Amino acid sequence: MANSEDLFKKIIGHCKEYGFIFQSSEIYDGLSAAYDYGPNGVELKNNIKDYWWKSMVNMHENIVGIDSSIFMHPKTWKASGHLDAFNDPLIDNKDSNKRYRADVLIENYLTKIENKIQKDIDKASKKFGETFDEEEFIKTNARIIERNKKIQEIKSSLNQYLSNVDLERVKKLIEDLEIKCPISGTCNWTEVRQFNLMFKTELGSISESSSEIYLRPETAQGIFVNFLNVQKSSRMKIPFGIAQIGKAFRNEIIARQFIFRMREFEQMEMQFFVKPGEEMKWYDFWKKSRLNWHENLSLGNENYRFHDHESLAHYANAACDIEFKFPFGFKELEGIHSRTDFDLKAHMEYSGKKMQYFDPETNKHYIPYVVETSIGLDRMFLAILSSSYKEEKLDDQEVRIVLKIPPQIAPVKLAVLPLTKKDKLPEKAREILKSLQLNFSCQYEEKDSIGKRYRRQDAIGTPYCITVDHETLEDDTITLRNRDDMSQERIKISELKSKISEKLDVANLF
Numbered sequence: 001m002a003n004s005e006d007l008f009k010k011i012i013g014h015c016k017e018y019g020f021i022f023q024s025s026e027i028y029d030g031l032s033a034a035y036d037y038g039p040n041g042v043e044l045k046n047n048i049k050d051y052w053w054k055s056m057v058n059m060h061e062n063i064v065g066i067d068s069s070i071f072m073h074p075k076t077w078k079a080s081g082h083l084d085a086f087n088d089p090l091i092d093n094k095d096s097n098k099r100y101r102a103d104v105l106i107e108n109y110l111t112k113i114e115n116k117i118q119k120d121i122d123k124a125s126k127k128f129g130e131t132f133d134e135e136e137f138i139k140t141n142a143r144i145i146e147r148n149k150k151i152q153e154i155k156s157s158l159n160q161y162l163s164n165v166d167l168e169r170v171k172k173l174i175e176d177l178e179i180k181c182p183i184s185g186t187c188n189w190t191e192v193r194q195f196n197l198m199f200k201t202e203l204g205s206i207s208e209s210s211s212e213i214y215l216r217p218e219t220a221q222g223i224f225v226n227f228l229n230v231q232k233s234s235r236m237k238i239p240f241g242i243a244q245i246g247k248a249f250r251n252e253i254i255a256r257q258f259i260f261r262m263r264e265f266e267q268m269e270m271q272f273f274v275k276p277g278e279e280m281k282w283y284d285f286w287k288k289s290r291l292n293w294h295e296n297l298s299l300g301n302e303n304y305r306f307h308d309h310e311s312l313a314h315y316a317n318a319a320c321d322i323e324f325k326f327p328f329g330f331k332e333l334e335g336i337h338s339r340t341d342f343d344l345k346a347h348m349e350y351s352g353k354k355m356q357y358f359d360p361e362t363n364k365h366y367i368p369y370v371v372e373t374s375i376g377l378d379r380m381f382l383a384i385l386s387s388s389y390k391e392e393k394l395d396d397q398e399v400r401i402v403l404k405i406p407p408q409i410a411p412v413k414l415a416v417l418p419l420t421k422k423d424k425l426p427e428k429a430r431e432i433l434k435s436l437q438l439n440f441s442c443q444y445e446e447k448d449s450i451g452k453r454y455r456r457q458d459a460i461g462t463p464y465c466i467t468v469d470h471e472t473l474e475d476d477t478i479t480l481r482n483r484d485d486m487s488q489e490r491i492k493i494s495e496l497k498s499k500i501s502e503k504l505d506v507a508n509l510f
């Protein structure tokens with residue numbers, strides 16, 4: 001397999017060629033950090049949403065869903081702290097005029113050190129073979145100890161400076177580490193400045209009295225402001241959760257890495273309201289539960305790891321990320337945050353409305369604490385695509401590109417393929433297609449050789465192909481071809497549904 005950078009480029013090219021993802025407004029040379037999902041992309045995206053919704057809402061009696069609006073009263077963002085604190089530190093290189101996130105420059109520097117450590121580990125592992133004890137090696141190798149110490153020191157300084165909003169020292173850290181601009185290669189940096197990530201727009205026409213509003217930077221606030229509406233109308237008792245899938249907008253300073261960091265993206269968030277004092281129990285519960293959700297997809301458990309936050313956001317008393325091994329390294333895929341009563345309390349203060357829960361057992365009112373799970377749908381999409389993309393060398397030296405997407409969420413589940421365009425085979429194939437279409441997303445293809453058609457289906461991750469040939473006309477049997485091992489079996493049409501249903505059913509991921 002190609003190196004990670006090549007692999008990432010290949011995945012981006014593959015996404016375009018096979019109708020998963022296109023650059024937004026491509027005919028006008030594109031709009032940076034905005035992407036459109038094509039015919040296969042939208043199917044995969046919907047299936048990911050479906051898997052999340054089923055596991056969070058349908059499978060929990062005490063979680064309900066909402067769909068709140070993107071525009072919200074501007075006071076929402078004052079109360080939530082986003083107007084004052086939703087900032088990224090930006091820095092420009094004076095020679096290239098390129099802009100960077102100061103913290104990301106430092107994180108990338110740390111990744112380079114981590115890569116060096118990994119190289120040493122790989123070398124030693126090769127040298128010592130089976131007797132190699134990685135843990136022991138990391139603990140005892142002088143160079144690795146020194147590098148890890150350096151990483152810890154830099155991390156802790158960065159966290160301290162960021163929480164104190166001490167931007168001068170962030171700049172000094174960049175200079176001390178001699179971090180260079182990748183374009184100009186110089187250390188000629190401007191001051192570090194704060195940049196608010198929210199997009200502003202106007203509500204109402206200019207001539208009338210218009211007011212400034214924002215595109216929501218997270219879906220969570222739509223849940224908080226509806227806390228009482230939902231709790232009362234659905235008669236929910238604490239602990240309970242409210243889930244939502246929807247668009248969020250952030251004016252990211254640098255938005256590279258394809259759909260990993262976009263300015264318009266989708267979140268799948270769930271806010272779980274609990275009794276104060278019980279939040280750590282639920283925080284641990286949701287950490288486990290969410291990791292389990294990921295692992296059930298079988299993308300490789302080694303591709304996930306937790307990263308506990310050392311410096312916490314203004315609203316949190318505990319927080320961690322579930323990181324995924326993307327082609328460009330381990331990066332945040334999902335956040336799990338214990339948000340205390342920060343949001344409800346703030347909305348109560350700014351709106352003057354009581355945001356409290358009445359506990360029928362103790363006859364007392366209190367403001368619930370909140371544990372949040374927040375996953376980026378687009379990042380999940382990228383996680384699935386990047387771990388499913390395989391180039392396999394076949395016996396005849398040909399290379400087949402196959403997306404080994406979990407069958408339950410594959411964009412197309414079945415392809416129905418008549419062997420030829422003649423002899424009433426298309427008619428028979430269409431009859432079969434009709435009997436399956438309502439249960440599974442299917443494709444019908446009759447153009448090109450059967451081998452080419454198999455390859456096209458492999459490239460979009462279709463788990464099964466059904467081939468209709470002359471024998472089918474005689475005995476109502478078809479060939480069922482399996483994507484992953486390319487095995488083929490002859491089965492009766494009448495047995496087809498029951499044979500594949502179980503494997504394609506999202507329910508078997510639970």
Ligand code: ATP
Binds near residue numbers: 261265332333375377
């Ligand atoms: P990052 O540190 O990568 O900027 P974040 O910590 O700001 O992310 P959260 O505010 O916790 O992210 O948002 C929850 C989830 O939303 C993230 O785990 C991620 O999956 C997704 N997300 C956040 N920003 C973006 C973006 N610009 N593009 C795509 N997904 C995003």
